[in-house]
Amino acid sequence: MSDKQRWIVGLDIGGTNVVVGLVPLEGGEPQGVRRLPTQSEAGGVEVVRRSAAAAEDCMEEVLARHGGRRSDVAGIGIGAPGPLDRKTGILLEAPNLGWRDFPLQQLVSDALGLPAALDNDANCATYGEWWMGAGRGSEVLVGLTLGTGIGGGLVLDGEIHHGASDVAGEFGHMTIDSTGRKCKCGNYGCLEAYASGPNIAARAVEGIEAGVESVLSDLVQGDLEAITAATVYEGVVQGDPYALEVMKETAKFLGAGVANLINALNPDAIVVAGGVTRAGDHLFVPLVKEVRRRAFRSAVDACRIVPAALPETAGVIGAAGVFKKETFGSV
């Protein structure tokens, strides 16, 4: 009994994709990982049905391979975009999914006949990096995920910091230029308004529209609306001076945000995830330089600023970790 492999399902529901996998109870690589398009417009109930089917599929394969049984699966951890209420397991609002007051945790638990836990997707990703990834061993860990939006998480002494109403970690909506670019959230000068994927692309397009010559327009055959952050990255790879400049400016904006977090929280690690981190040194070198310029030296010296180690599966691992932590008290 005691040497029997036990498991937790990790389910990461994002605006674009759902990822599910079976995580060993003691931690480790998720097995039997399934990835499916979210298609949130079909409604929450349908997404739960398809996610549960993928989880069943995943469990069947992995348990068969290990000669395990369904009773070896302790439960399921779910990561989803907030704001949400962890106590009731309800998604209050999910702008990227379009659902409101949706009892996600209960529905998933019922569909699989397993106990479930729910947390914010960015918290799960940060927790996954803390448990098994680039944040291992950190006592004060800041996670930053650069995607369509900018998400964040904070793990203090091995506990996700949720704050008073489960909103903590909204680092993307930190003002870095109080009279600056308009953000989707309605405010001006949020970090996200400069350094999210769509805003990196928008800033690149603005320059080209103003007359800058760049390989970026060639990469999209002149259709500037088709430029994405990935296009900018492609331009960086090709050594295009303008794409490099856009990346460097992105790093400067990010640097101001990261410096704020360092001065406020004095973390020992900041893990940066998301597609734009593929730019590697083109992002991290100017980022760290800007942070050094802005933050207290002894705080910068105490902090490693590193790319995520689990870009594909941190959310799944972290969601499983959240379930384990809630159920067994620690991971």
Add this chain to the structure above:
Amino acid sequence: MSDKQRWIVGLDIGGTNVVVGLVPLEGGEPQGVRRLPTQSEAGGVEVVRRSAAAAEDCMEEVLARHGGRRSDVAGIGIGAPGPLDRKTGILLEAPNLGWRDFPLQQLVSDALGLPAALDNDANCATYGEWWMGAGRGSEVLVGLTLGTGIGGGLVLDGEIHHGASDVAGEFGHMTIDSTGRKCKCGNYGCLEAYASGPNIAARAVEGIEAGVESVLSDLVQGDLEAITAATVYEGVVQGDPYALEVMKETAKFLGAGVANLINALNPDAIVVAGGVTRAGDHLFVPLVKEVRRRAFRSAVDACRIVPAALPETAGVIGAAGVFKKETFGSV
């Protein structure tokens, strides 16, 4: 023995004043409070000597009044401007005092023959408000002190959050305008560069120099260099439109900083201390309005933004609390 009153000395060493008092072990108003000019230019050893003399004086008076004995004093908690090393009790650097690598804790302990503990002054002030003031009952408390600089502290579940190298809580050096006003720390656009006392005054003077008519110039008989944040406050009291505008702008800058802290940490309370809070509603009404404009609604709704309840003695009470917490495990 058990109903005997026990005490802790609280010592708050600031750039301008030293305050010392005897705090009941179970918490409460400090007794026999002494306040003396720091005169840091005389050197750390001399300041310790005078502070210790004031503490002796204070103990003698209070113990005599309560029929107590020296052995009823458990120890001394010290608050001082950082950066400092709590483990060794050494002030590493104290720009406002001019001392470097100064073994403050040991010297104070030796001078009084009492065990001592040391923490950052802004942490102590926040901890004092959490223990006995406007932050009582808070689980996620942000403290903000607006003075010559802007200091901050963070108390999570009754513990001061120190971070990886005792630097956490430097909220004054949060960038709110990445290309904005130059700050004393060398960067651009720090909150402190807008909302510290000297910078409130500097912004007011800039307007008058640009030709704005205001009672502020009359209040200093035309000597604009004599304008301080207190002058601006005086102008607000007299209903001067320009002084009111400067205060309102101060509130907007502060609002951007407070909103950042709310989005990042989702606190249930933010306690604002410092002379400028005397402006009352002239500060807090536009401050809260700006915060509502910038931060997530459910996070703003979960947070009370209040003036400090212990403006004179939070540092002394908090320093005593730090000693108690370190010695007895809790306050």
